[in-house]
Amino acid sequence: MTHIDEKPFKCDLCDSVFSRKITLQRHMRTHTGDKPFKCDLCDAAFSQKSSLKYHVRTHTGEKPFKCDLCDAAFSGKGALKYHTMTHTGEKPFKCDICEAALSSKIALERHVMTHTGEKPFHCDMCDAAFSQKGKIKYHMMTHTGEKPFKCDLCEGAFSTKRGLKYHVMNHTGETSAKCDLCDAAFSRKSALKHHVMTHTGEKPFKCDMCDAAFSRKSALKYHVLHHTGTKIFKCDMCDVAFSRKLSLERHVMTHTGEKPFKCDLCDAAFSQKTALKYHVMTHTGEKPFKCGLCDAAFITNSNLKGHIMTHTGEKPFKCDLCGTALTTKSALERHVMTHTGEKPFHCDVCDAAFSQKSSLKYHVMIHTGEKPFKCDLCDTGFSRKHYLERHVMNHTR
Structure with a gap:
């Protein structure tokens, strides 16, 4: 029998001491990694019987601990205890580094890591590291x-x-x-x-390497990858790698040809939801991005930014081969093809090839006879919008 505060059981591997032998035995499993308690419903295993008990409830859906103040229910007594604090506002765990107060000890431990930068949980498949064990579990997925x-x-x-x-x-x-x-x-x-x-317009997340700022922490995280050059998401079909999983998923569609986003107003289909969104605006005529210097309006913010440069004269994208300066990255890429002679867009009907996808699109209309731009004043149709605009001038003269 032990007296209060007496802790005769010492861990040989660290400085921890305990008042009960069984508590020391449980603690030792944190060093050995021993997990003798196995779940019969999945492959999960635990170092403590009580942890297994709570885990099984994730399968059965059992939540025996009910909140007296709302309809919430929990599988563990501890979870109910911390939930109750959301009603009472109680936050007994104080941070010694700042004035933050938390409702649980584990929440405080996680918070302190935001000060220390500690990330003890490392991914075995890439360089990612996390402050919480749960986050590495989801990262592995x-x-x-x-x-x-x-x-x-x-x-x-x-x-x-x-x-x-x-x-x-x-x-x-x-x-x-x-x-x-x-x-x-x-x-x-x-x-x-x-x-x-x-x-x-608030952007609290600042980049330490440049003047960029973001409204989301995740956006800053991916932005930093552009500085470091880290690209952990690799395409299995080619050598291309990306800093974001979403970018990889979009890229894979260029191999599969998958276009799951369909337009309800025409037969057009797109590999990206945002592309469909902007396409629909060509039907509705919506142009939400307005120029503050003239009456011009645009479907996308990037198009507006490029337009504003026509007022300011700014041309930040320089050609390494001739010194020509352009207003957008895509314009520079197209310009470089005039030097290299590259024409990656090929016609399936003839031998024609083009440096721009849009040029191929209009070329194909020569084969199909398609003329989607119709004159409202006569029955004439045109393959390009600017051809129609020139034609309309003949009516107004």
Whole structure:
């Protein structure tokens, strides 16, 4: 029998001491990695019997601990305890480095790592490191492609339970977070927070290597990769590598030809949702990005930025072969092809080849006879918009 505060059981591998032998035995498993308690429903294993007990409830859905103040229920008593603090506002764990206060000890430990920069959990497949064990678990799924959380309403699958939860809201139309500055509504509070920044212009995440600033931490993370040159997402079909998984997924569609985003107003289809969004504006005539220096308006912000350079005279993209300066990166890429003679866009009907995809598109109309631009004053049709504009002038003279 031990007295209060007496801790006679010492760990031989670290400085920890315990009042009970069984507690020391449990602690030793953190050093040895021993996990004797196995789940019968999956491959999970645990160092403590109580951890297995709580884990099994993720399979059964059992949540015996109910909140007296709302309808929330939890599989563990500890989770209920910390949830109750969201009602009472109690935050007993204080940070010694700043004034932050947290509701749980583990939340405080995670918070302190934001000061120290400590990231003890390392990925075995890349250089990524994390401050939380749970985050490395979900990161690993970007390598394995595992998405265990399935949507019952469509074929969607997700790597996290939270991701599935917010996805389901897209089906139900549920929106719990509303913007006070416009009519926008969101299923996630964090999404509303980032949306409000589009009104305020706030960009709290600053790059240490240049003057760039971002409204989202994730955007800063991917921006930094442009400085470091890190590209961990590699294409299995060619040698191209990307800094973002989403960029890789879009790239793979150039190999597969997949275009899942269909236009409801015509037969056009696109590999990216944003491309469809901008395409629809060609039907509606919507041009939300206005020039402050003239009456011009554009479908995309990038087009507006390029236009503004025609007022300022700015041409930041220089050709290494002749010194020519251009307003956009894409314009520079097209210009370089005039030196190299590269024409990567080939016609399937004849031997013609072009340096620009748009030129191939218009060329194909010679074969198909397609003339999508119609004159409202007569029945004449044209393959290009500027041909139609010239034609209309003949009516107005």
